Every structure is written in C-alpha cells, then in structure tokens.
Amino acid sequence: MTRSPSVLSLALPALVVLAAEPLYLLVDTAVVGNLGTVPLGGLAVGGALLAWAAGLLNFLAYGTTARAARRAGAGDRTGAVAEGVQATWLALALGLTVLVLFQLLAGPLTRLLAGGPGAVAVAGEQWLRVASFGVPLLLVSLAGNGWLRGVQELRRPVRYVVTGSLVSLLLCPFLVHTVGLGLIGSAFANVTGQALTAALFVRAIAREGVGWRPRPAAVRAQLFIGRDLLLRAVVLQVSFLAAAGVAARAGTAQLGAHQIALQLFFFLALVLDAYAIAAQTLVGHALGANRPADARSTATRVGLWGLGTGLLVAVLLLALRPMLLPLFTDDPAVLAQAEVVWWFLAGMQPVAGVVFALDGVLMGAGDVGYLRTVTIGAAVLGFLPLSLLAGPLDWGLAGVWTGLCLFVALRLVGVLVRVAGDRWLTAPATVGT
Structure with a gap:
C-alpha cells in the first residue's frame, strides 16, 4: 500500500505558495512608496479592492482541492484533473465578470474607499483599471492550485507561483522607476506575473491529456x-x-x-x-x-x-x-x-x-x-x-x-x-x- 505523505511535507510547500503573494505586495509597496504618498495611497485603495475580490473567490482553490482529492484517493486521477478543467472554466467566467465590474465601477469604488474624490482616488482608479485584468488570471491560478493539491503535487504550484512572483518583482522597479511609468508600472508588473503563473497552470492541465469540454x-x-x-x-x-x-x-x-x-x-x-x-x-x-x-x-x-x-x-x-x-x-x-x-x-x-x-x-x-x-x-x-x-x-x-x-x-x-x-x-x- 502506498504510504501517505506527511503533514509537514504537504504543509511546507503550501506555506511557500501562501506567502508568495503577501511578500510580493510588501516589495511592491516599498517600490511605489518611493514615488510619494499619493501613489502609495492609490496602491492601498486599489490593492484593497483587488484583494477583497480575490479573498471572496478563493473557494476556487479550496473547493477544487476537496473534490480533486476525493477522486484521486479513489484512484481516478483523470477525474481529479477534470475537476481542475471545470474549475478553470469557472475561474475564467467569474474572473471576466469581476473584470467588467471593476472597469465599470472603478471610479465610484475607489472614491468610496478613499473617502471621496481626490488625488488618491484618481491614482487608485488608474491602478485598478490596469491591475483588474489580472483577476481572471489570478483565479485560473487558484483553480490550478486546487487540483494539483488534490493529487498531492504541491511542488509544482510552488515553482509556478514563485516564477510569476519573481517576474513581477523584477519588472516592478524597472517599469515604475527605470521606464518611468510610475504607479501604472506596478499594475503592469502585477498582471505580467499573474499571466505567466496562469499559463504554467494551464500548461500543466493540457499535459494531462484531459478533455477541455465544459461540463x-x-x-x-x-x-x-x-x-x-x-x-x-x-x-x-x-x-x-x-x-x-x-x-x-x-x-x-x-x-x-x-x-x-x-x-x-x-x-x-x-x-x-x-x-x-x-x-x-x-x-x-x-x-x-x-x-x-x-x-x-x-x-x-x-x-x-x-x-x-x-x-x-x-x-x-x-x-x-x-x-x-x-x-x-x-x-x-x-x-x-x-x-x-x-x-x-x-x-x-x-x-x-x-x-x-x-x-x-x-x-x-x-x-x-x-x-x-x-x-x-x-x-x-x-x-x-x-x-x-x-x-x-x-x-x-x-x-x-x-x-x-x-x-x-x-x-x-x-x-x-x-x-x-x-x-x-x-x-x-x-x-x-
């Protein structure tokens, strides 16, 4: 009988994935903070709205893990991966919906959170309009994390998430300061890293040879x-x-x-x-x-x-x-x-x-x-x-x-x-x- 992995062998890779985003946000905050108080306030406002949406939709990871693990435990790896396919479709649908809502409501939402119109609200709106294109990509990554955890493969998510985060970390100061895009450069760096991570998760599903038809x-x-x-x-x-x-x-x-x-x-x-x-x-x-x-x-x-x-x-x-x-x-x-x-x-x-x-x-x-x-x-x-x-x-x-x-x-x-x-x-x- 196959020996089950230990709690610690699964928990440590999961911790790396969980910590990657907060650590990136700390560096992002430090880079933007050098631009002044208004861009930093804009990042805080826009980032809070983006984090709020991602937090509400993180069931794409947790729910998919439970369903994929149950199938994998029964010896049905194909079925476990299929759960990842369906979760990916759901992630795209929900992500595009959130993207549209943010594009329509970015102004009112940032003004509400900033306490009224002003320079901080304008900066937050500009950042959010670009960064929100990463929402569907982020949700696809959550779904990918879910099914890979379900089949007890936690090292691959670590590689994918760390790769995307490193790209964002390198791009952020380059776009913000060297290229001179300012706060918007932070948003572009964010989306670029999320796109790479999502692509790696999608490639992982494609290599499993499971059909892509929505069910x-x-x-x-x-x-x-x-x-x-x-x-x-x-x-x-x-x-x-x-x-x-x-x-x-x-x-x-x-x-x-x-x-x-x-x-x-x-x-x-x-x-x-x-x-x-x-x-x-x-x-x-x-x-x-x-x-x-x-x-x-x-x-x-x-x-x-x-x-x-x-x-x-x-x-x-x-x-x-x-x-x-x-x-x-x-x-x-x-x-x-x-x-x-x-x-x-x-x-x-x-x-x-x-x-x-x-x-x-x-x-x-x-x-x-x-x-x-x-x-x-x-x-x-x-x-x-x-x-x-x-x-x-x-x-x-x-x-x-x-x-x-x-x-x-x-x-x-x-x-x-x-x-x-x-x-x-x-x-x-x-x-x-």
Missing part, C-alpha cells in the same frame, strides 16, 4: 461548494470591517495599533493555514479511498501540528514583543495600545492553530455547509456583538479583540464537536458530478 453539472457542483465558502468569506469580511470601524472611532492610536495587530494576525493565519491545505489533501484522499480511519487519524495529527505551532508562535510573539513593536511604529500612544492588543494576539494563536487545521479537515471532507454555519454563528454570537458594544461601553481595543478571541473560541468548539462525530466522514464532496 455544466460539474461546474454547478463546484458552485454549490463555492456558495457556502463565499457566504463564509462575506461574513468574515463584514466582521473585520465592523471591528476596524469601531477601532477608528476609538481614536487614531487605537486604529494604528489595531491595524498592526490585525496584519500580524492575517500573516500568522497564512502560516497556520498551511496545515489546513495539508489536511484537505490527506482527508480527501483517505475518504476517496474509503479509509475513514485514516481520515480521522489525519484530523488528530493536523490538529496537534496546529496546536504545537500555535503555542510556538505565541511564545515567540511574547518574547520578541520589545523588538517587534518598534519596527511598526515609534508613536508612544500607538505603542501603548499595541501592548494591550499583543496579549490577545499571542493568546489566541494555539486556539487558532487547531481551528484552522480542523477547518481544512472539514473542507477536505466536503463538509463546507457545516463550516459556513459555524463561522456565521461564531461571528453573530461572538465577534460582532462584542466589537459593536466596545464603542458605546468604552471597552476600546480590549473589547474588539475579546470579540475576535471569542469568535475563534466558538469556532474551536464547533469544529471539535463535528470532528468528534462521524457525519463529516460521509459528507457528499462529489455531489453533482
């Missing part, structure tokens, strides 16, 4: 999974926006500290999400091969990996706090507020590690309907009420971050209860094929 039933089944993951993502976005609004009303120092801690939370979530991707692949294969005991064993292993990594991250955050915080700000008021939030950020990491890992277990089993319900319930009962009450009750950032901690804790209870039972082992991941 409406398979696309509908992927949309069925996508609907639940999309609703889940929308609730998450609304919750974080509400928390940011409360922090902004509390004061400039509170907002600055909240932004620092939140960006660290998102970055650390990428690290812990690598276990979720490994879990998806392993659980999907085990259930596809009708080995529920292996799926349950995987749930235990990734949960422990998530817990251990979360504990390590918490210790490092607390130990390195005196060195890390000054890297973000030297404002005494912001530092004082960040000190308060830091304890919440560190304390939630072990819990978040288990939650994210077990999220991947349930996604791999196709149990996304339950995940949707748990996430929405935890947001409505925990995150949103405490965040919104933090303002009128003068709880400040402590109230907002207590809400975030409760949100993660409620999700932990929900996923532990589910994984302890048996229903997730029979979730219909391949409905509609």
Whole structure:
C-alpha cells in the first residue's frame, strides 16, 4: 500500500505558495512608496479592492482541492484533473465578470474607499483599471492550485507561483522607476506575473491529456461548494470591517495599533493555514479511498501540528514583543495600545492553530455547509456583538479583540464537536458530478 505523505511535507510547500503573494505586495509597496504618498495611497485603495475580490473567490482553490482529492484517493486521477478543467472554466467566467465590474465601477469604488474624490482616488482608479485584468488570471491560478493539491503535487504550484512572483518583482522597479511609468508600472508588473503563473497552470492541465469540454453539472457542483465558502468569506469580511470601524472611532492610536495587530494576525493565519491545505489533501484522499480511519487519524495529527505551532508562535510573539513593536511604529500612544492588543494576539494563536487545521479537515471532507454555519454563528454570537458594544461601553481595543478571541473560541468548539462525530466522514464532496 502506498504510504501517505506527511503533514509537514504537504504543509511546507503550501506555506511557500501562501506567502508568495503577501511578500510580493510588501516589495511592491516599498517600490511605489518611493514615488510619494499619493501613489502609495492609490496602491492601498486599489490593492484593497483587488484583494477583497480575490479573498471572496478563493473557494476556487479550496473547493477544487476537496473534490480533486476525493477522486484521486479513489484512484481516478483523470477525474481529479477534470475537476481542475471545470474549475478553470469557472475561474475564467467569474474572473471576466469581476473584470467588467471593476472597469465599470472603478471610479465610484475607489472614491468610496478613499473617502471621496481626490488625488488618491484618481491614482487608485488608474491602478485598478490596469491591475483588474489580472483577476481572471489570478483565479485560473487558484483553480490550478486546487487540483494539483488534490493529487498531492504541491511542488509544482510552488515553482509556478514563485516564477510569476519573481517576474513581477523584477519588472516592478524597472517599469515604475527605470521606464518611468510610475504607479501604472506596478499594475503592469502585477498582471505580467499573474499571466505567466496562469499559463504554467494551464500548461500543466493540457499535459494531462484531459478533455477541455465544459461540463455544466460539474461546474454547478463546484458552485454549490463555492456558495457556502463565499457566504463564509462575506461574513468574515463584514466582521473585520465592523471591528476596524469601531477601532477608528476609538481614536487614531487605537486604529494604528489595531491595524498592526490585525496584519500580524492575517500573516500568522497564512502560516497556520498551511496545515489546513495539508489536511484537505490527506482527508480527501483517505475518504476517496474509503479509509475513514485514516481520515480521522489525519484530523488528530493536523490538529496537534496546529496546536504545537500555535503555542510556538505565541511564545515567540511574547518574547520578541520589545523588538517587534518598534519596527511598526515609534508613536508612544500607538505603542501603548499595541501592548494591550499583543496579549490577545499571542493568546489566541494555539486556539487558532487547531481551528484552522480542523477547518481544512472539514473542507477536505466536503463538509463546507457545516463550516459556513459555524463561522456565521461564531461571528453573530461572538465577534460582532462584542466589537459593536466596545464603542458605546468604552471597552476600546480590549473589547474588539475579546470579540475576535471569542469568535475563534466558538469556532474551536464547533469544529471539535463535528470532528468528534462521524457525519463529516460521509459528507457528499462529489455531489453533482
């Protein structure tokens, strides 16, 4: 019998893919930042809108992984690759729709996010109109990541994503400064890298020799999974926006500290999400091969990996706090507020590690309907009420971050209860094929 790959051997390549885009954005921000505050503000506005759209549609990776892994586990590699073909068609359709919407609404959206008309809104609109041509390409890459993860090939996505990111990294300063395109050069570099990455993923499917004919039933089944993951993502976005609004009303120092801690939370979530991707692949294969005991064993292993990594991250955050915080700000008021939030950020990491890992277990089993319900319930009962009450009750950032901690804790209870039972082992991941 073929030995299953280890959790770590799948998680490490996944982490590289997850980290490539944020690291590129950091370099892009540094390059554009040398142009001045207006181009930097335009990049922030346009980039936020693009990231928001990509975040809502990342079900193309997660949903495809679950379905492809189930087929690959059953010995049907052709069927697993076919899931990638259908996901690619869906990615193109959704990407072109988003592209058209951004071309029509770029002006109003950037003015809304920039707080009204002005130089920053104009710069953001110009950047978004060019960069949005990369949306269909980005979604095609998400679909490609999905089916390759499903067949337990995680090294190829690393090569493809890193290749595209390196091209963007080299082009960005060249187009922005050497050629003199300014902010628009950043957008062209972004699209060029995404085009190369998408082309590599499409070539990978073409080499498998699977037909390219669209199959409406398979696309509908992927949309069925996508609907639940999309609703889940929308609730998450609304919750974080509400928390940011409360922090902004509390004061400039509170907002600055909240932004620092939140960006660290998102970055650390990428690290812990690598276990979720490994879990998806392993659980999907085990259930596809009708080995529920292996799926349950995987749930235990990734949960422990998530817990251990979360504990390590918490210790490092607390130990390195005196060195890390000054890297973000030297404002005494912001530092004082960040000190308060830091304890919440560190304390939630072990819990978040288990939650994210077990999220991947349930996604791999196709149990996304339950995940949707748990996430929405935890947001409505925990995150949103405490965040919104933090303002009128003068709880400040402590109230907002207590809400975030409760949100993660409620999700932990929900996923532990589910994984302890048996229903997730029979979730219909391949409905509609």
